[in-house]
Amino acid sequence: QVQLVESGGGVVQPGGSLRLSCATSGYIFSNYAMHWVRQAPGKGLEWVAFISYDGSIDRYADSVKGRFTISRDSSKNTLYLQMNSLKVEDTAMYYCTRERRGFYSEYWGQGALVTVSS
């Protein structure tokens, strides 16, 4: 069965960096595009970033463009989100998701909590 497991969350000061990982299993990783979606405490869902199945295309929300980088390693079946210049407003649960054909988020991980605070 498809499994997505995020790791790397934690507490970081404003201006700091963090890298999230999403380990995947149960399917052919290199066949599917992936997303990162976040949810601030008590708030709605916010799409963060997308990467195509082969890593050749990426897209970012304006709120993270230039600060976050999405990447993938097919040899490790793992998705990453490098987050730099973190702001208090980046505090959220971060979910990795696997697409159903057509960019729909069919499978979701349990999330990794990122807290940006001084």
Add this chain to the structure above:
Amino acid sequence: DFQMTQSPASLSASVGDRVTITCRASQGITNSLAWYQQRPGKVPKLLIYAASSLQSGVPSRFSGSGSGTDFTLTISSLQPEDVAIYYCQRCNTGPFTFGPGTAVDIK
């Protein structure tokens, strides 16, 4: 800037009621729309993709319709386990914007 809006922001209905949630895109997105359900304390779940296709395992009381800019999610007979926040999402191209959500509870 592209935007997704949803109405109502919240609703309260009785068990067995028919419930309708509306989602509107600020620009046409053909039928590239998804609906997700997020129960309290849980991870979001894909309900509907391509505006009207029911995801495998989702009860048939859920249905979606619409194309272009206006979309609808309908629950034909509300059940206690349907208490959740429902989100629509643009899925034709980036940014893959979510709507603000509609909270559904039982009267």
